[in-house]
Structure formats: structure tokens, C-alpha cells
Amino acid sequence: MNIVSAIKARLVIIVPYIWLLFFFLLPFLLVLKIALSDLEYGQPPYAPQFSFSDGWGEFWSKLTSLDLENFIFLIGDSLYINSYLSSLQIAFVSTVLTLLIGFPLAYGMARAPDGLRPILLMLVILPFWTSFLIRVYAWIGILKQEGLLNQLLLWLGLIHTPLEILSTNKAVYIGIIYSYLPFMVLPIYSTLEKMDESLVEAARDLGCTRIGAFWKVTARLAVPGILAGCLLVFIPAVGEFVIPDLLGGSGTLMIGKTLWIEFFNNSDWTVASALAIILLIVLVVPIVWFQNAQARATEQSR
Amino acid sequence: MPSLGSIRRSFTPWDDPGAKPYISFQNVTKRFGSFVAVENLSLDVYEREFFSLLGPSGCGKTTLLRMLAGFEEPTEGELFLDGQPLKGVPPHKRPVNMMFQSYALFPHMSVADNIAFGLKQDGMEKAARDERVQQMLKLVKLEEFARRKPHQLSGGQRQRVALARSVAKRPKLLILDEPLGALDKKLREETQFELMDLQQELGLTFMIVTHDQEEAMTMSDRIAVMDKGIIVQTGTPVEIYEAPNSRYVADFIGSVNTLEGKVESSNGDRVVLDGPDGKITGALREAAINKGATAWFAIRPEKIGISRTRPEGAVNAFEGEVWDIAYLGDMTVLNVKLGSGAVVQAAMLNRFRLVEEPIGYDERVWLTFGAESGIVLDR
Structure with missing residues (x-):
């Protein structure tokens, strides 16, 4: 009986592991293999290529020809390092700005009357009903020189020459904040909504001002939601390609764009793969850190 | 509690026309939109009194407490504490502490930190603070649990932490919103006597909200029976029980x-x-x-x-x-x-x-x- 149920319990766990194996680990290994290969003109443009008809000796010689050459090349060229650093910087600044906008939004939603909350929640999710690409395109129409924003500001008399926003990093920030705001708002909203409002009253009763109670109780208890929101914005923002490509200019350096150029314009699959591997490693660190923070938070609030 | 009985027997400040009320509601009305929670209510409570507000849910008793604590302002009328008007005084400036129905213990803080929270806000020195926290833990018999988080405690223990936290600042007035509501019957009965002892020991004025008539009868010096925003009758438990002024009161008690x-x-x-x-x-x-x-x-x-x-x-x-x-x-x-x-x-x-x-x-x-x-x- 025990053995049977133990096996059954294991079987359940196997399903997600199989999923991870086929859809994460195998693709990762394929990319890693390309990253370790050498550039070659051909189809596909790298060597060596393994085949099932290879003999043992052939397989071994192909395997030993894999090397870290592409990674060494990446480290040697400041373009790539600058791409990473610039991506991290843009992602970081966007995350902070998204938090500054998202927190008050989530707070307002959580404190809204019961009947209004589902509607507000809907409004936050509503943009997802339109394709991401189209929404980013729409921003071109808003931000360009003769776009809606400039027309409005000129008409209001706030500016006399149109602002240059499109094709600068400003447009990239706007695009990222706009696109990822729901990912910030929703986790923060869910932690704030669960929070017992009498905790704030208790803090005020015990001598806190309104602002003091906000920092010591509301903000402190929202930390798990804030962390989740920040990572949900930061991680995809680092690797973002569409937004810098459409809204950014030639000066916008982001790793997603660099990767695209290597892959499609230069047809250098091997360097593109190496870039992807490093990006993954750069992102795994905050994810693991986040997982630990989450585990600690659940331990605390249990 | 034989000693308690004899002390309380001679305690009747409400019969003394010269006695100064400690808490005074004067023609207080509180409206939420078109809903009248408290209607033209006047009430005097005296120092060191154990006063209960008794009534069904929605009768306005909790609103009354929240006005005293400063979370609501009266729409009309005035509120006095120890002769001082309370109008416009924010909760953190009132010499009043409240014990919440949900206990409202800070989940991210240990028992000791919860109790120390109010003392810290007052800027009390660490040594004095630690001493006070120890004293409070001893008072509610939770010395061994100082380092625990609220979620690691039983319902009864949480209730005691909430109590310790609310009396740690030595308020003159403690208001308690259904303090025993979440406890089972046996624990509730034990805690009733503990609350009475505590009130005697610390010399506090207690204002308590309850819908449990037995609880009110056991603990209170006086009870106010409320219905739809008004006080139907105020009196000692004996008066309320033996000489109710209406069928509503008679029916509500016993x-x-x-x-x-x-x-x-x-x-x-x-x-x-x-x-x-x-x-x-x-x-x-x-x-x-x-x-x-x-x-x-x-x-x-x-x-x-x-x-x-x-x-x-x-x-x-x-x-x-x-x-x-x-x-x-x-x-x-x-x-x-x-x-x-x-x-x-x-x-x-x-x-x-x-x-x-x-x-x-x-x-x-x-x-x-x-x-x-x-x-x-x-x-």
C-alpha cells in the first residue's frame, strides 16, 4: 500500500520534470552546444554538427572540438559587455519607475470600494486583449515628432518645439513601464488586498502617524508583492527586444537587440547563442534570490 | 473573586452627582452616508469603571468605540476625555489604546516586538522598554513565547498578546472590541476573570464592546444596552436584569x-x-x-x-x-x-x-x- 502510494506521489512530480526536461533543459543544451561550436558558412552556419550516423571516434573528436571561444570573444569586445550593462541599467530604472507608478495604483485599487475592485482589476488586465506588438506600435504614433503627445502639448502651449522622445531611451522607458505595469500592479494588489486593515489602525492607535503606519505596516507587509512585481518586470525587461527595436534609437543598446543583430544580420548563431547563455545566467541569479525571498516570506506569514 | 465583589460594591460614581465623568459623549451623532450609526447619544463613563456596550451587530456599539479611539469623528455632538475635547485629536495622540476584535497583531514581528511597538513609538529607552515588555509578558503569562511569531500561537495566546500590547503603554483608558469573541467557551470564562483582575491591578478604565450578554453581566460595573444607534438602557447588571425598561432590554439579557x-x-x-x-x-x-x-x-x-x-x-x-x-x-x-x-x-x-x-x-x-x-x- 505504502509503496504504491509512494510511487503514485512520485509520478505526479514526474510530469512537471518531464515538461522541464523537454521544454527547458533540452533546448538549453542545444543552444549551449551551438554556443560552444565554431562559426562556419553553411546551413546551419556552425560546426561541428552531430549526427546519428557518427561513429564513436567521430563523435568524440566532434565533442572535443567544442570550446569556449565564443565566450572569450564576447568578453573581449566591449560592445557586448556594454549591451549587458545598458540592458541591466534600463531594466533597473524601468523597474523602479514602474514600482513608483504601480504601488500607488495597487494601493488605490486595494482600498477601493468592494464593488469597484473587480472593474479596476479588469481595467488593469484590459490591455492584454490587444496584441503586445500592436500596442508598442501605437506608442510610435503617440511619441513621434508630430504624434499625439506633441500635438497635445503644443496645443496646450506647454511647449513651443516638439519634444524628441521617439528613438531615444526615454521612449524605451515609457514602452517598458507601459507594457509591464500590470505585472507590477497585480502582485502588489494581491498582497495589499489580503492585508487586515485593522493592522494599520492598531499601529496608529499605538502611536504611529498615518505615514509612519504606512511604512511600518502597509509597505512592510507588501514586500513579498513588491519583490514579485519587481522581478516580473525586471527579468523580461532585461531581455526585451521589441520595445527597444521599435521605440529606441540607434543609441539604444540592449542585449535583446544585439542578439537579434548577431543572429539575423550577421548570421552568427554561435555568438548569438553565447549571448543568450550569458543572459540566462545573469537572470538566474535574481530568480534564485527571489525564490529564497519568497520562501522566507511564506515562512513568515504562515 | 470575593475581594473583588466587596471592592466593587462600594464603587458607584454614577450615583454621585458631584463625580466628574472620565468619558463623556454629548449628543453624539454619526452618519455614514444616509445610514445613521449613532443617533444623538449621550453617555458618561467614570474613571476606573468597567463599562460594557451591549447590543446586536450593527447597533452602533463599535462605531462608538472607534470614535473614542479616533478612527471616526462624530458627525454631530462632542466627545470629552478627562474633560478635554477629543475633536480633531488623531488616534496616536489620544491617551487611549484599543484591543481589536481581530487582535491585529503585526504578523512580521515577534510577540516581544509586538508588545514593544507602542513603546518604541513613544521613544522609550531600550532598557526601560525591555523591562516593560518582560513585565507585560509576565502579566499575561507568556514569558516563554517572547520570540514566537503570532502565527505560531494559539487563539488564546494571541488574545493575550493583543491585550499585553494594548496595555503596555499604560493608557488611562483601554477600549476592547469583542475581546473574547474568538475564544471557545471555557477559555472565554477564564479570560473574563483575568480581564477583571487586570483592570483592578492596573487601575484602568475599561470600555468593552460585546454582543454576549453573559460576558457583559460577569465583568461590568455598568452596561449600556444599544439598539439601532441609541442606548436603550444604562445600568448595573442587576438593574438591567431585574428592572429592564423595555421588552427589548428584558429580552436581550437572559x-x-x-x-x-x-x-x-x-x-x-x-x-x-x-x-x-x-x-x-x-x-x-x-x-x-x-x-x-x-x-x-x-x-x-x-x-x-x-x-x-x-x-x-x-x-x-x-x-x-x-x-x-x-x-x-x-x-x-x-x-x-x-x-x-x-x-x-x-x-x-x-x-x-x-x-x-x-x-x-x-x-x-x-x-x-x-x-x-x-x-x-x-x-
Whole structure:
């Protein structure tokens, strides 16, 4: 009986592991293999290529020809390092700005009357009903020189020459904040909504001002939601390609764009793969850190 | 609590016209939109009093407390604490602490940090603070749990932490919102006495909200019974129980039988009611009552005598049929149906283990009671 149920319990766990194996680990290994290969003109443009008809000796010689050459090349060229650093910087600044906008939004939603909350929640999710690409395109129409924003500001008399926003990093920030705001708002909203409002009253009763109670109780208890929101914005923002490509200019350096150029314009699959591997490693660190923070938070609030 | 009883017996500041009230609600009205939570309410509570607000949910008792704590401002009227008007004073500046119904313990802080929270806000030195926290932990017997988080405690322990936290700052007034509501019956009874001891020990004024009449009776010096935003009656537990001013109060506290009738005659404090089952003579609570008016005779089940034959010389005696019997161990409650169909509840104390011929179902019995046992109410 025990053995049977133990096996059954294991079987359940196997399903997600199989999923991870086929859809994460195998693709990762394929990319890693390309990253370790050498550039070659051909189809596909790298060597060596393994085949099932290879003999043992052939397989071994192909395997030993894999090397870290592409990674060494990446480290040697400041373009790539600058791409990473610039991506991290843009992602970081966007995350902070998204938090500054998202927190008050989530707070307002959580404190809204019961009947209004589902509607507000809907409004936050509503943009997802339109394709991401189209929404980013729409921003071109808003931000360009003769776009809606400039027309409005000129008409209001706030500016006399149109602002240059499109094709600068400003447009990239706007695009990222706009696109990822729901990912910030929703986790923060869910932690704030669960929070017992009498905790704030208790803090005020015990001598806190309104602002003091906000920092010591509301903000402190929202930390798990804030962390989740920040990572949900930061991680995809680092690797973002569409937004810098459409809204950014030639000066916008982001790793997603660099990767695209290597892959499609230069047809250098091997360097593109190496870039992807490093990006993954750069992102795994905050994810693991986040997982630990989450585990600690659940331990605390249990 | 024999000592407690004797102390409290001499404690009647509300009867002293010269006594200064500690808390004073003066014509306070609180509206939320069109809903009137508290209507033109005036109430005085005295220092060191254990005062209960009793009423069903939605009667405005919690709103009253929240106005005192500073979370709500009265729409009209004024509130005074120790002679000082409270208007516009924010919660953190009031010498009042509150114990919340949900306890509102900070989940991210240990028991000791929860208790120290208010002291820290006051800028108390660490050494003095630690000492006070230890003192409070000892007071609520939770010394070993100082490092635990609230979620690692039982309901009863959490309640004590909340209590310790709310008295740690030594407020002059502690307000408690359903403090025992989340505890099981046995724990609740124990805690009632602990709360009373604590109040005595610290010399605090307690203002407590409850919907549990037994809780209010056990602990309070005085009780205010509320209904729909107004106070129906204020009095000591004995006054509320033995001399309710309305059917609402009589019914809210304990069990009561109310027999309707027309006032036939009133002579001094004696009133004769003419009801469907005959004439009832009772004591009048109010100063006067009009002849011919509808009134109710209210009598508690334990004040009714039960016998198989009509006793001689009884002022009030009614014959009826035993409809239901509930044996509760210490007493037996009989539901007796009178001729008019009215059902009267009567309780008999089981003073002997063995009764030769206990009263059974469908038996015809006589219910008797003196004129002083019940009270005639005009509303």
C-alpha cells in the first residue's frame, strides 16, 4: 500500500520534470552546444554538427572540438559587455519607475470600494486583449515628432518645439513601464488586498502617524508583492527586444537587440547563442534570490 | 473573586452627582452616508469603571468605540476625555489604546516586538522598554513565547498578546472590541476573570464592546444596552436584569416571558393588567401608566413557581399544560401552554437528586408568582 502510494506521489512530480526536461533543459543544451561550436558558412552556419550516423571516434573528436571561444570573444569586445550593462541599467530604472507608478495604483485599487475592485482589476488586465506588438506600435504614433503627445502639448502651449522622445531611451522607458505595469500592479494588489486593515489602525492607535503606519505596516507587509512585481518586470525587461527595436534609437543598446543583430544580420548563431547563455545566467541569479525571498516570506506569514 | 465583589460594591460614581465623568459623549451623532450609526447619544463613563456596550451587530456599539479611539469623528455632538475635547485629536495622540476584535497583531514581528511597538513609538529607552515588555509578558503569562511569531500561537495566546500590547503603554483608558469573541467557551470564562483582575491591578478604565450578554453581566460595573444607534438602557447588571425598561432590554439579557394585557387599574406601584388568561398584578417600573393602555408583564423563568395544585393566597396564578421539558442538570425548564395559547417558560432549580414524581409532559400545572417578581413595561 505504502509503496504504491509512494510511487503514485512520485509520478505526479514526474510530469512537471518531464515538461522541464523537454521544454527547458533540452533546448538549453542545444543552444549551449551551438554556443560552444565554431562559426562556419553553411546551413546551419556552425560546426561541428552531430549526427546519428557518427561513429564513436567521430563523435568524440566532434565533442572535443567544442570550446569556449565564443565566450572569450564576447568578453573581449566591449560592445557586448556594454549591451549587458545598458540592458541591466534600463531594466533597473524601468523597474523602479514602474514600482513608483504601480504601488500607488495597487494601493488605490486595494482600498477601493468592494464593488469597484473587480472593474479596476479588469481595467488593469484590459490591455492584454490587444496584441503586445500592436500596442508598442501605437506608442510610435503617440511619441513621434508630430504624434499625439506633441500635438497635445503644443496645443496646450506647454511647449513651443516638439519634444524628441521617439528613438531615444526615454521612449524605451515609457514602452517598458507601459507594457509591464500590470505585472507590477497585480502582485502588489494581491498582497495589499489580503492585508487586515485593522493592522494599520492598531499601529496608529499605538502611536504611529498615518505615514509612519504606512511604512511600518502597509509597505512592510507588501514586500513579498513588491519583490514579485519587481522581478516580473525586471527579468523580461532585461531581455526585451521589441520595445527597444521599435521605440529606441540607434543609441539604444540592449542585449535583446544585439542578439537579434548577431543572429539575423550577421548570421552568427554561435555568438548569438553565447549571448543568450550569458543572459540566462545573469537572470538566474535574481530568480534564485527571489525564490529564497519568497520562501522566507511564506515562512513568515504562515 | 470575593475581594473583588466587596471592592466593587462600594464603587458607584454614577450615583454621585458631584463625580466628574472620565468619558463623556454629548449628543453624539454619526452618519455614514444616509445610514445613521449613532443617533444623538449621550453617555458618561467614570474613571476606573468597567463599562460594557451591549447590543446586536450593527447597533452602533463599535462605531462608538472607534470614535473614542479616533478612527471616526462624530458627525454631530462632542466627545470629552478627562474633560478635554477629543475633536480633531488623531488616534496616536489620544491617551487611549484599543484591543481589536481581530487582535491585529503585526504578523512580521515577534510577540516581544509586538508588545514593544507602542513603546518604541513613544521613544522609550531600550532598557526601560525591555523591562516593560518582560513585565507585560509576565502579566499575561507568556514569558516563554517572547520570540514566537503570532502565527505560531494559539487563539488564546494571541488574545493575550493583543491585550499585553494594548496595555503596555499604560493608557488611562483601554477600549476592547469583542475581546473574547474568538475564544471557545471555557477559555472565554477564564479570560473574563483575568480581564477583571487586570483592570483592578492596573487601575484602568475599561470600555468593552460585546454582543454576549453573559460576558457583559460577569465583568461590568455598568452596561449600556444599544439598539439601532441609541442606548436603550444604562445600568448595573442587576438593574438591567431585574428592572429592564423595555421588552427589548428584558429580552436581550437572559430569558423572559412577556404577557400582554390592558391596564385595568394602577394603585401606587401596583398595576393590574387584564390579559387573555386573566388578571395579572405586577410592579410598575415607570412613574405612571394610563388606564386602558397596552402593557406587558415581564417575568424571568426562574421567578415562576410550579405546582400541581393551586397554591393558597397566590397573587398571580395561571393553569396550563406542560408542553416541553428541558432538563439542564442544574435546573429543569418547562414550557407551559396557557389557555390562550401563550407559552410561558418556567425554570425549576433541581435541589434534590431524586424526585419521586417529576412533572411530565401534558400534565396540567399551576404557575404562580408574586406581584414583585415581575415588572410591568409600557414598551
